[in-house]
Structures are given as C-alpha cells and as structure tokens.
Amino acid sequence: MQRTTAGDSLIAFLLVTYPALAMLFDGAASALMIAAGVLSLAALLSRRSGVQGRLDGLGLAFCIALAAPLAAVALSTLAHGRPTFPVWDSPSRFLFVIPVFLALRRASLRSLAWADLAFPVGALATLFIALFLSRDWSAGDHRLGSKFLNPIHFGDLALAFGVxxxxxLNWWRRDSNWVIALKIAGLVAGLATSLLTGSRGGWIALPVVLAIVLWERGRGKSLRWKVLTPLAIVALFAVVYGASSTVRERIDVISSNLTQYQHGQEDTSVGVRLQLYKVAVELVEANPVLGLGGHGFRDAMNAMAQQGRLTPAAAQLGKGEVHNQLLAYTADYGIVGGLALLAIYVVPVVFFARRRASPSAAARGAAMLGLLFAxxxxxxxxxxxxxxLKGTVSIYALIVAALAGIADRANQDASNPSLS
Incomplete structure (x- = not known):
C-alpha cells in the first residue's frame, strides 16, 4: 500500500465536491474548473512523472474535440473582422480541461475512486437549494431555480446528477448499504428537483437514457426481460403523468401551444422557439460557412422583426438565445461552428462507448456515466x-474530461496491473 499524498487528497476532494459546489455558489463552477486546469497543467509539467499511459488515437481525438469550439469561434470572428473576444470565453472552457483529462490519466486510483460520491452529493445539493435557497423565476407559474441558475439549466443539471x-451504483466496488442509500437518495433528489423546476425539456432525456441503459443491461437477458422491462417503464411514465399535475400541465401545454401556433398565435413558449428555429435556419442558409460572427444572431433580431419574419416578442427573446445549442453555434459560426459543437458531443460519446469494452469494471463504469452525461x-x-452560461459549459467540460480521464486511468491499470 502506498501512502496517500496531499495531491491524492486534493483530487478526491475536488471530484467529490465539484457538482455540489458548482450548484451552491455563483461562480464556483468556473473558478474550480479553471483551478483544476491550472493545477493539472502544473502536475503535468512537474518532475514527478506519475503513470505514463500512452495516449491512443481515441484520446487524441478527445483532446482535439475539446479544442474545436474555440478554434471555430476564433476563425469565424476573426474572418468577419470583429473578434468579439467575450464570445471566446465560453468555448475556451473546453480547452482548459484538456490538462485535467491528461492529468487524471496519471493519478492514483485510490483518489479517483471517491468520484462515485460526487453525483449523489451534487443531486442532494440541488434539492437543498430548491427547498431552502430557491428563486421563483416566473410570475405565477412557480418555476423554481437557484439564485443564479434559471429553472431550465438548474432543473436539467439536477436531473443529470440524479440519473x-x-x-x-457499484461503480468501483460493491457498495455498502449506506452508499446504496445515498445514491438512491441522489436519484430521488434529482428527479424531485427537476419536477419542482418544471423544466420539461430535460425530461425528454429520460427515455433516451433508459433506452441506453436497457440496451447495455439487456445483453444476454431473456426475451421476456427485454419485453417486460420496457413495458414496465412505459407504465411507470404513464403513472407519473397521471399522478403529477405539474408533469401533466407542463406536457399538455405543448399540445396547446402547437394548436395556437397553427391558428396564428405564435407568441407562446413553443411558438417562439419554432419562430427562432426557422429564422436560424434561414440565417445559416444565407451565411453557411462561417456564419454571422459573434452575437450575429442576436444582432439580426431587429431586422428580422422589421421584415416580418418573426414577431417582435420572439425577436426580443431571440436577443437572449436561440433555444437550441446547435442552431445557435451554426448561425453565429457557420457549418464550421456547428461541426465543432457536434464534436463536443459525438467524440466523447464514441470515446465512452469504446471504453465500455475495457476489461476494467471501474473503466466501464466511468464510461457509462460519461456516455449518459454527454x-x-x-x-x-x-x-x-x-x-x-459560463457555469454550465464549465460543468459539462470538467465532468466529461474527468470521467474520460478516470476511464482511461482505470483501463490502463487493467491492462498493466503494475501501474497500481
């Protein structure tokens, strides 16, 4: 047994507390992400070599994907002669976590094993915020968020941490009863917080997540299991829809909004999104390669409203966001930006899917978490x-990089036990 170092303790502390601290304190997500990047870079440059696992093609592709958004944003803004440096800030967060990925590939396994407590602690923190530190972001609808995260982002992150x-469960080892209870409590807390926020966009992810889990867990199972388990889940969704007035109202309003949209009433929640999506596609068609440049979509809103291509209310909301991440990047930074954004999702998904074949159970567990999160x-x-938001991009970037680093490190250990 090797002696636990101060570095091991720091890694374990950051892994366990990051999701909770990011949700509890304004600015903590970015500050801790930058600190982790700087400390990781210092560790990589230090004389202590640590575990030297060879970076394969998949790991290299992962690093390139993390660098792609900043490269695309820089190329588009510079090509338009308007650098708009503030828009470089968010995509730079992906670049910052490359050292984290590389450093965790060299970290001790005993420090990484604490990561399995991060998500239940983070999910419980979101429920604590919702119950005691929440802010009502809407007039009359009781859409709860945190003091600095709106209900949509707050609810989505709570749901992700809960899942x-x-x-x-049983990621690094067979969990003790109290750890199982903690993780189940995290699931319940994340689902409850998501329900309190009423963020229905995030709920769409649940069937997708369950489909992935069933696909993974269903290998080698009987035909009966493969048929009855999905039916049981569908029945559970039906029960939740019938029992929860919040879920029922939030879902039913989609149908109502679509009907109103068809009859000319476009300034509803769904109607505004559809207007913005349509205009975003038109702007991409007019500026396909490098887009409009930084804040290009936002700056086009007044002209679009004057031309009657969307309502004034939709144009006003469009100055805030497009309500679709891929369309937002493609409208502002063109196909180059859209492909860079897709890489941020697709390459990690491929990376984690490949690591699911690792001989290490810990690596397979980290890969499953990373796959679901992406x-x-x-x-x-x-x-x-x-x-x-800089906070949400920091959370995604750091967690994906950390899980990728853990998966690679555990995979190295299985391939070469002398590294332990």
Whole structure:
C-alpha cells in the first residue's frame, strides 16, 4: 500500500465536491474548473512523472474535440473582422480541461475512486437549494431555480446528477448499504428537483437514457426481460403523468401551444422557439460557412422583426438565445461552428462507448456515466442553449474530461496491473 499524498487528497476532494459546489455558489463552477486546469497543467509539467499511459488515437481525438469550439469561434470572428473576444470565453472552457483529462490519466486510483460520491452529493445539493435557497423565476407559474441558475439549466443539471447517482451504483466496488442509500437518495433528489423546476425539456432525456441503459443491461437477458422491462417503464411514465399535475400541465401545454401556433398565435413558449428555429435556419442558409460572427444572431433580431419574419416578442427573446445549442453555434459560426459543437458531443460519446469494452469494471463504469452525461447534455441542448452560461459549459467540460480521464486511468491499470 502506498501512502496517500496531499495531491491524492486534493483530487478526491475536488471530484467529490465539484457538482455540489458548482450548484451552491455563483461562480464556483468556473473558478474550480479553471483551478483544476491550472493545477493539472502544473502536475503535468512537474518532475514527478506519475503513470505514463500512452495516449491512443481515441484520446487524441478527445483532446482535439475539446479544442474545436474555440478554434471555430476564433476563425469565424476573426474572418468577419470583429473578434468579439467575450464570445471566446465560453468555448475556451473546453480547452482548459484538456490538462485535467491528461492529468487524471496519471493519478492514483485510490483518489479517483471517491468520484462515485460526487453525483449523489451534487443531486442532494440541488434539492437543498430548491427547498431552502430557491428563486421563483416566473410570475405565477412557480418555476423554481437557484439564485443564479434559471429553472431550465438548474432543473436539467439536477436531473443529470440524479440519473448519474443511480448509474454510479457499484461503480468501483460493491457498495455498502449506506452508499446504496445515498445514491438512491441522489436519484430521488434529482428527479424531485427537476419536477419542482418544471423544466420539461430535460425530461425528454429520460427515455433516451433508459433506452441506453436497457440496451447495455439487456445483453444476454431473456426475451421476456427485454419485453417486460420496457413495458414496465412505459407504465411507470404513464403513472407519473397521471399522478403529477405539474408533469401533466407542463406536457399538455405543448399540445396547446402547437394548436395556437397553427391558428396564428405564435407568441407562446413553443411558438417562439419554432419562430427562432426557422429564422436560424434561414440565417445559416444565407451565411453557411462561417456564419454571422459573434452575437450575429442576436444582432439580426431587429431586422428580422422589421421584415416580418418573426414577431417582435420572439425577436426580443431571440436577443437572449436561440433555444437550441446547435442552431445557435451554426448561425453565429457557420457549418464550421456547428461541426465543432457536434464534436463536443459525438467524440466523447464514441470515446465512452469504446471504453465500455475495457476489461476494467471501474473503466466501464466511468464510461457509462460519461456516455449518459454527454447524451443528456445533447438532448438538453435541443431546447435550450446549454453553453450560453459560463457555469454550465464549465460543468459539462470538467465532468466529461474527468470521467474520460478516470476511464482511461482505470483501463490502463487493467491492462498493466503494475501501474497500481
């Protein structure tokens, strides 16, 4: 047994507390992400070599994908002669976590094993915020968020942490009863917080997540299991829809909004999104390669409203966001930006899917968590801009990089036990 170092303790502390601290304190997500990047870079440059696992093609592709958004934003803004440096800030967060990924590939396994407590602790923190530190962001609808995260981002992150709490069961070892209870409590807390926020866009991710889990768990199962388990889940969704007035009202309003949209009433929640999506596609068609440049979509809103291509109310809301992450990047930074954004989702998904074949159970567990997290964020981004806030982009970037680093480190250990 090797002696636990101060560095091991620091890694364990950051892994366990990051989700909770990011949700509890304004600015903590970015500050801790930057600190982790700086400390990781210092560790990589230090004389202590640590575990030297060879970076394969998949790991290299992962690093390139993390660098792609900043490269695309820089290329587009510079090509338009308007650098708009503030828009470089959010995509730079992806670049900052590359050292984290590389450093965790060299970290001790005993420090990484604490990561399985991060998501239940984070999910419980979101419920604490919702119950005692929340802010009502809407007039009359009681849409709860935190003091600095609106209900959509807050609810989506709470849901993600809750799902990952359950997915982390028996990750590194067979969990003790109290750890199982903690992780189940994290699942319940995340679901409850999501319900309190009424953020229905995030709920779309649940069937996708369950489909992935069933696909993974269903290998080698009987035909009966493969048929009855999905039916039981569908029945559970039906029960939740019937029992929860919040869920029922939030889902039913979609149908109502679509009907209103068809009859000319476009200034509803769904109607505004549809207007913005349509205009975003038109702007991409007019500026396909490098887009409009930084804040290009926002600056086009007044002209679009004057031309009658969307309502004044939709134009006003469009100055805030497009409500679709892929369309937002493609409108501002062109196909180059859209492809860079897709890489942030697709490459990690491929990376984690490949690591699911690792001989290490710990690596497979980290890969499953990373796969679910990346897929959930992609689904979240279909109805809201997940990377318009520096905090949310920091959370996604750091957690994906950390899980990738853990998966690679555990995989190295299985391939070469002398590294332990």
């Amino acid at each position: 990952l709490s359950a997915a982390a 897929v959930m964020f992609f689904v979240f981004g279909l109805t809201v801009e997940t990377f318009d």
